[in-house]
Amino acid sequence: MTTPTTQALRARPAQASDRPGLLARFFRARRGDSPFKRLLIHLTLLMACAAAVYPILRVVSVALRPGDRLLSTSLALIPPDASLENLRDLLTNTNFLLWLWNSLVITITTAVVGVVLAATSAYAFSRWRFPGRNAGLIFLLASQMIPAAMLMVPLYILAVRLGIIGTYRGLIVAYSVTSVPFSIWILKGYYDTIPRELEEAALIDGASRLSTFYRIILPLSTPSLAIVFLFNFTQSWNDYLFARVILGNADRIWTWALGLRTLQDQFRTQWGQFSAGSILVTLPVVVLFLYSSKYLISGLTLGSVKG
Amino acid sequence: MDTFLGQIAPSLREVGSTVGFILVASVVLEVVLYLILGVLFKSKYTLAFMLVAPAAAGLLVLVVYPLLWEFNLSLTNMSLRHFGDKAEYTWQVCAAAEPGTIKNWFTDCLIPNYADVFRAPVLKQVYFLPVFLRTVLWTLVNVVFHVAGGMGLALLLNRPMRGRGFYRSLLILPWAIPQVIAVLAWRGEFHFEYGYFNIILTHLGLDPIQWKTSPFWSFFSMCLTNIWLGIPFMMVILLGGMQSISGEYYEAAEIDGASGFSQFRHITLPMLRPVLTPAIILGTIWTFNLFNVPFLINQNELETSDILVTALFRAAFQYNRYGFSAAFAFVVFLVLLLYSVLYIRFTGGLKEVTE
Numbered sequence: 001m002t003t004p005t006t007q008a009l010r011a012r013p014a015q016a017s018d019r020p021g022l023l024a025r026f027f028r029a030r031r032g033d034s035p036f037k038r039l040l041i042h043l044t045l046l047m048a049c050a051a052a053v054y055p056i057l058r059v060v061s062v063a064l065r066p067g068d069r070l071l072s073t074s075l076a077l078i079p080p081d082a083s084l085e086n087l088r089d090l091l092t093n094t095n096f097l098l099w100l101w102n103s104l105v106i107t108i109t110t111a112v113v114g115v116v117l118a119a120t121s122a123y124a125f126s127r128w129r130f131p132g133r134n135a136g137l138i139f140l141l142a143s144q145m146i147p148a149a150m151l152m153v154p155l156y157i158l159a160v161r162l163g164i165i166g167t168y169r170g171l172i173v174a175y176s177v178t179s180v181p182f183s184i185w186i187l188k189g190y191y192d193t194i195p196r197e198l199e200e201a202a203l204i205d206g207a208s209r210l211s212t213f214y215r216i217i218l219p220l221s222t223p224s225l226a227i228v229f230l231f232n233f234t235q236s237w238n239d240y241l242f243a244r245v246i247l248g249n250a251d252r253i254w255t256w257a258l259g260l261r262t263l264q265d266q267f268r269t270q271w272g273q274f275s276a277g278s279i280l281v282t283l284p285v286v287v288l289f290l291y292s293s294k295y296l297i298s299g300l301t302l303g304s305v306k307g
Numbered sequence: 308m309d310t311f312l313g314q315i316a317p318s319l320r321e322v323g324s325t326v327g328f329i330l331v332a333s334v335v336l337e338v339v340l341y342l343i344l345g346v347l348f349k350s351k352y353t354l355a356f357m358l359v360a361p362a363a364a365g366l367l368v369l370v371v372y373p374l375l376w377e378f379n380l381s382l383t384n385m386s387l388r389h390f391g392d393k394a395e396y397t398w399q400v401c402a403a404a405e406p407g408t409i410k411n412w413f414t415d416c417l418i419p420n421y422a423d424v425f426r427a428p429v430l431k432q433v434y435f436l437p438v439f440l441r442t443v444l445w446t447l448v449n450v451v452f453h454v455a456g457g458m459g460l461a462l463l464l465n466r467p468m469r470g471r472g473f474y475r476s477l478l479i480l481p482w483a484i485p486q487v488i489a490v491l492a493w494r495g496e497f498h499f500e501y502g503y504f505n506i507i508l509t510h511l512g513l514d515p516i517q518w519k520t521s522p523f524w525s526f527f528s529m530c531l532t533n534i535w536l537g538i539p540f541m542m543v544i545l546l547g548g549m550q551s552i553s554g555e556y557y558e559a560a561e562i563d564g565a566s567g568f569s570q571f572r573h574i575t576l577p578m579l580r581p582v583l584t585p586a587i588i589l590g591t592i593w594t595f596n597l598f599n600v601p602f603l604i605n606q607n608e609l610e611t612s613d614i615l616v617t618a619l620f621r622a623a624f625q626y627n628r629y630g631f632s633a634a635f636a637f638v639v640f641l642v643l644l645l646y647s648v649l650y651i652r653f654t655g656g657l658k659e660v661t662e
Contacts, residue, residue: 177369
C-alpha cells in the first residue's frame with residue numbers, strides 16, 4: 001500500500017493544479033495593491049498566524065520546562081533553563097512507546113482495510129446501475145448524520161457480549177467500517193470523472209471487468225486513493241471515543257489518545273510529559289498534512305466543483 | 308521499555324488474526340454471492356454486488372444491526388442493574404405495576420424512555436430542551452465564526468503576494484494537529500492559576516475568570532477552542548473554491564468599474580456556492596455531533612456545558628442508563644434527520660446525490 005500512496009502524493013492532481021498559476025499570473029499583470037493595503041494585509045495575516053500558532057508554541061514551551069517549574073505564570077516561550085527531562089521521563093516512566101505502537105498498528109491496518117473496502121464498492125457504485133444503488137447512496141449519506149456517540153451504547157454492549165472488550169479486534173473492525181461511507185463518496189466522485197471510453201476500449205480488446213478495474217481505474221485514481229488513505233489514517237489516529245469505549249482500562253493496549261489524556265487529567269497533572277508526548281505524536285502527522293494538504297483539498301472539492 | 312518489547316509480538320498476532328478473519332469472511336461472502344447470483348440467477352449485476360458486498364456486510368453488521376438493536380434497547384428498562392442476563396430487562400416495563408397506578412399505557416409502558424427524554428431530566432439536573440437549545444447555539448456560533456473567519460482569511464490569501472505559502476502553512480496548523488491534543492492543550496490554557504488567559508487578565512489587573520466552574524465561561528471556552536480548531540478547514544476549502552473561479556469575471560467587473568466589495572458580492576459569493584453549501588451543511592452536522600471538544604474541555608464536570616452528544620455519552624457511560632440513552636440517541640438522530648430532510652427539500656439536492 002505504501003508505494004501507490006507515495007506515488008500519489010508526488011503525482012499532481014488532475015485539474016486544480018494549473019489554475020492558480022494562471023490566476024496568479026493574471027492578477028500580477030492586472031493590478032498591484034497599494035503598498036499601504038499590502039502592509040495591512042500582511043499585518044492581519046501575521047496576527048492570524050500568531051493566533052493559530054501561539055497555543056501550539058505554548059505546548060512546546062511547557063515540554064521544555066524542567067520538572068520543578070512546570071506550573072509557572074511566565075509567558076516566555078523558551079524557558080531560560082530548557083531541558084529534555086520531560087521527554088526522558090515520558091519514555092522511561094510511562095508506557096508511551098507502547099501506546100504509540102498500538103496506535104500505529106491499529107491505524108495502518110484500518111486505513112488499508114478501509115481503502116480496499118471503499119475502492120471496490122465505489123467502483124460498483126460508479127459503473128453499474130444495480131438495483132438498490134440509489135437507496136445505498138442515500139444510506140451512505142444519511143449514515144454521516146449518525147452521531148458516533150449514538151453507536152457507542154449498542155457497540156459497547158455487543159462488544160461485551162462478544163468478549164472483545166479490551167482487544168484490538170473490535171476497534172480495527174469498527175474503524176475500518178465507520179470511515180467507509182465517506183471514502184466511497186470521495187472515490188465514486190473521482191471514478192465518475194474517468195471517461196468510460198478507456199474501459200470500453202480495453203473490454204473490446206478482451207480484458208475482463210476486474211482487470212480493467214485493476215489496470216486502468218486504480219492506477220488513474222491514485223491521488224484520490226491517497227486522499228482516502230490519509231483521511232482514514234488521521235481519523236483513526238486521532239480517535240478518542242471508540243478507543244475509550246472499546247479498549248477499557250488496561251493501559252497495555254491503550255492508544256496514545258487514551259494514554260495522553262490520563263497524563264493530563266489526574267489531579268497531579270503531568271503537564272510536562274503530556275506536552276512532550278503531544279509533540280512526538282503531532283510532528284509526523286503535521287509533516288504529512290502540510291505535505292499533502294494541497295491534494296487533500298483538490299480531492300475534497302473535485303466532486304462539487306464540476307467545470 | 309520491556310513491556311513495549313514484550314507487547315510487539317502479541318499485538319501483531321492479534322492484528323494478523325483480525326485481518327485474517329476479515330479476509331476469510333470476505334472470501335466466503337464472495338463465493339456464496341457468486342454461486343447464488345452468477346450461477347443460479349445469471350444476473351448481469353453479479354460483479355457489482357460482489358464488489359459492494361464486503362463493505363455492505365461491514366456496514367450492516369456495525370451500523371445497521373446496532374441501530375436496530377439499539378431501537379429494541381430503547382424500549383426496554385436496561386441499565387447497569389439489568390445488564391448481564393437477557394431475562395433481567397424487559398419490554399414490559401410496568402408489567403409488575405399495580406393496576407390503577409398507570410395513567411397512560413402508551414407513554415408509561417410502551418415508550419417510557421422516549422417519554423422520559425422530554426418529561427424528566429436527561430442527566431441529573433438538566434432537561435432536554437435546554438441541552439437542545441444549547442446545542443443549537445453551539446452549532447450556530449461555531450459555524451458562523453468558521454465561515455466568517457475562513458472566508459476572511461481565504462480572501463486575504465487569494466492574491467499574489469510574498470509569503471503566501473508560509474502563511475497558509477501556519478494557518479493550517481490547528482487543523483493539522485490531532486484534535487485530542489489541541490483540545491487538551493487548550494484545556495490547560497483555561498487553568499485558573501496557570502492558564503494563559505488568566506495570566507494575561509492578572510497582568511492587566513483584572514480578576515481571573517472561573518473558566519471551569521462558571522457555566523457561561525465554560526461554554527465560552529468550548530466555543531473559543533472549537534472556533535480556533537475549525538477555521539483552517541473552512542479557509543482551505545473556500546480558498547480552493549476561489550482559485551477555481553476564472554479571472555475573466557473579475558476582469559470584466561473591473562472594466563465596468565465594480566468595487567472590490569461588489570465583486571465579492573456578485574462574483575465570488577455566487578461562484579463559491581457549490582463549495583460553500585456542502586461545506587456549511589457538513590460543518591453543521593459535524594459541529595452538532597462534535598464530541599471531542601465539549602467532552603475533553605469539560606470532562607464530565609458541568610452538566611450545564613453538555614451538548615446533546617456529550618449528554619448522551621454521560622447518560623450511557625456515567626449514569627449507565629442504557630435503555631434511556633438509546634431512546635435519547637434516537638431523538639438526537641431524528642433532530643438531525645429532520646434538519647437534513649428540510650435542507651434537501653429546500654434545495655432539491657437529492658437528484659445530484661444519485662445522479
